[in-house]
Structure formats: structure tokens, C-alpha cells
Amino acid sequence: MMILAVNPGSTSTKIAAFNDELCLWKKTIEHPTYEISSFNRVSQQYNYRVKAILEILGEMACQLNEFDAMVGRGGLLKPIPGGTYLVDEELVEELHDPPGGEHASNLGGVIAYYLAKQVNIPAYIVDPVSVDELDPVARLSGHPELPRTSLSHALNMKAVARKVAEEIGSTYEQVNLILAHLGSGFSVAPHRKGKMIDVNNAVNEGPFSPERCGTLPARLLIKQCFSGKYNEEQMLTYLNKEGGMYSYLGTKDVRKALAKLAEGDQKTKLVLEAMCYQIAKEIGAMSTVLYGQVDRIVLTGGLAHSQYITDKIIERVSFIAPVMVAPGEEEMESLALGALRVLRGEEQPKFYHSIDHLKVAAGDR
Numbered sequence: 001m002m003i004l005a006v007n008p009g010s011t012s013t014k015i016a017a018f019n020d021e022l023c024l025w026k027k028t029i030e031h032p033t034y035e036i037s038s039f040n041r042v043s044q045q046y047n048y049r050v051k052a053i054l055e056i057l058g059e060m061a062c063q064l065n066e067f068d069a070m071v072g073r074g075g076l077l078k079p080i081p082g083g084t085y086l087v088d089e090e091l092v093e094e095l096h097d098p099p100g101g102e103h104a105s106n107l108g109g110v111i112a113y114y115l116a117k118q119v120n121i122p123a124y125i126v127d128p129v130s131v132d133e134l135d136p137v138a139r140l141s142g143h144p145e146l147p148r149t150s151l152s153h154a155l156n157m158k159a160v161a162r163k164v165a166e167e168i169g170s171t172y173e174q175v176n177l178i179l180a181h182l183g184s185g186f187s188v189a190p191h192r193k194g195k196m197i198d199v200n201n202a203v204n205e206g207p208f209s210p211e212r213c214g215t216l217p218a219r220l221l222i223k224q225c226f227s228g229k230y231n232e233e234q235m236l237t238y239l240n241k242e243g244g245m246y247s248y249l250g251t252k253d254v255r256k257a258l259a260k261l262a263e264g265d266q267k268t269k270l271v272l273e274a275m276c277y278q279i280a281k282e283i284g285a286m287s288t289v290l291y292g293q294v295d296r297i298v299l300t301g302g303l304a305h306s307q308y309i310t311d312k313i314i315e316r317v318s319f320i321a322p323v324m325v326a327p328g329e330e331e332m333e334s335l336a337l338g339a340l341r342v343l344r345g346e347e348q349p350k351f352y353h354s355i356d357h358l359k360v361a362a363g364d365r
Helices: 042-059 089-096 106-118 154-167 218-225 232-240 244-249 254-262 266-289 307-317 331-343 357-361
Strands: 002-008 012-019 022-030 069-073 084-086 123-126 176-182 186-192 296-301 323-327
Touching: 002 042, 002 106, 002 331, 012 042, 012 331, 022 042, 022 331, 042 106, 069 106, 069 331, 084 331, 089 106, 106 123, 123 331, 154 176, 154 186, 154 296, 154 323, 154 331, 176 266, 186 266, 218 232, 244 254, 244 266, 254 266, 254 307, 266 307, 296 307, 307 323
Parallel strands: 002 069, 069 123, 176 296, 296 323
Antiparallel strands: 002 012, 012 022, 084 123, 176 186
């Protein structure tokens, strides 16, 4: 099966061609900020990005009719169970004006759909960030007006979970795992028998990351909001783009922080240790969700390339279960494999508008 995967980012579009599991080629199209910023809405970037994709396909001597399916990164949709979803007109309409707001990933399904439509093949999205498989007990935050919601790096975590299960001679549906995705934001999730039954919301909970604050002292945060120093937009930037390690060290690049650590900088040492401490503490908390019955703990994402980071976490959590390290983000492979499972009949495609999103959000599956 030939599959074209499309993954739009804020200033780039990644595309890759697969023959079954084999990646034939990958390309990253960089979009200059001045060009991207000329569009008022993400949906308006469609023609601009498609033109760039078709140019790459021309360079690679690829025709659309060579492919059996298109697959795109899912957007900020309503809560849905994990899986591979067929993209249809209704889903495209929702991706043009998604309930979760503006994000480049919203274009993934749209681009896949219209490219696929030209040659009459199916288009899919796989495990978008809005995947919600939380147990009902995990949704209560402490106030009914502030329910906990699932927003995470589901695509990479679920793909890595499947690989880990296979490596230990089992299947994703038979194991209990704790996945910690460590990138610019962090997601730490217990996966019970194929379901991600809890997870820190990656934009407002959990450990602090290179640029995100994670969970903060609520009273102090309220005082900041009403201090007169910040408006709403500035506070969101404060929390999600200028928080975490960046707020302490002035850099979002963990490699630079590790270089300062190697020079003996004590402040950097404390901040990095605190970040690893919080990750380990979150993993420990999630182990209670699984009643301590954890087959493996898995560290993945870009920061898992750093042995310093992984060693600091492992020394605190290895008593819970064996720890595996799967560094990097295999998003393109994850997209292609999700589509491939459906094309092979190993998994049935799901339909976005057949899902009762209110029931999903309430934990009623």
C-alpha cells in the first residue's frame, strides 16, 4: 500500500511517502514567517501549502494516482476515542472551524482529503491531540465548572506504545504502560489495555517543560491574573510559551541548558533536576491509576535523546517497573501506520460525526 502522510506545523509542512511500513522519503517544507503571518486564519493557508506539497511531489517524480490513501495530522477537534478516522466533508467543515481553536494541525485532514479526492482514494486522520479516553473518575478537578480535559501527544504515545508492546511479546490491548512524551510540552499518560485512561493536559497541567508552566499554585496564579500587569493573551503566553525552563534560564533549548550544566552552572543544575523531578513525580502518580500494575514505563519525545534527562528520571521511577527509552517523535510513521492498519483490515475506520462527543467528554464509552 502506498500512503502519503501530511503533517502541517506552524512554520513547516512535513510530507512523507510510505510503501507499507517502509518510508520511501521524507521532506520538510519550511515556510518563512513573513509568508505564514500574511494569512489571518490557518484555513486560509490551504492553497499556499498544497502548492508547496505538489512542488515536492513533482521533484520526487510522484503522482497522486500512485497512492492508495492520504493521511493527515488531526486537529483540535471535539473529544474522541483514539483510532483512525475517515475524513469526509463533514469533518473537513469542522476542521475549517475547529472547536479547539486555531492550529496548523487542523490543515492536515483538510489537505489529505482534497488531495485524495482528486484521485478517488480515502483520506484519514490518526489519534489527534483531542483523543479522550479518560476514566470518569479522572475528569473531576475539584470544581464542576473546571473539568479536567484530555489534550496530549496522543499520536506519538499510542504509536510508541504499540511498538513497545510488540517488543515485549504482547499487544497494546494486553499491556499496562506509562508513557511520558517529553517535547516542548509534556504528556504523561497511563495506558490500560489499549486505552489512555488519564493524562495531564499538556497545555495546563503536569510537569513544567522547556516552555510551559505546567501545574501552578492556583492562588498565586489568580493574583497574577488580577495584578494588572497582564491581559488574557499575555497570561496565555506567560503559561504556554514563556514558562517552564525558559522562565528560569532564558532558553527553551535543552541542549543549551545541558551545555551550561557541563560548565558547572548551579542554577541550571537545579532547574533541570526540578524538571526531571516533576516528570518522575507525575509518572509515580500515574502508576497509582494502574494500581501499580505497570508492565513498562516508556520515555519518548525529543528530550528522551538526552541521557542526562532520562537517567535522572529513571533513577526515581525504576522501582515501579522496567523503563524503556524510545527517543524522538515518529509522527509521520505513526500517521502512515494508522492508515495502513485500516487499509489492511486490521482495524475498522472510525467516523467523527458518529461519535457522541458529549458522552466521550463525560467518560461514557
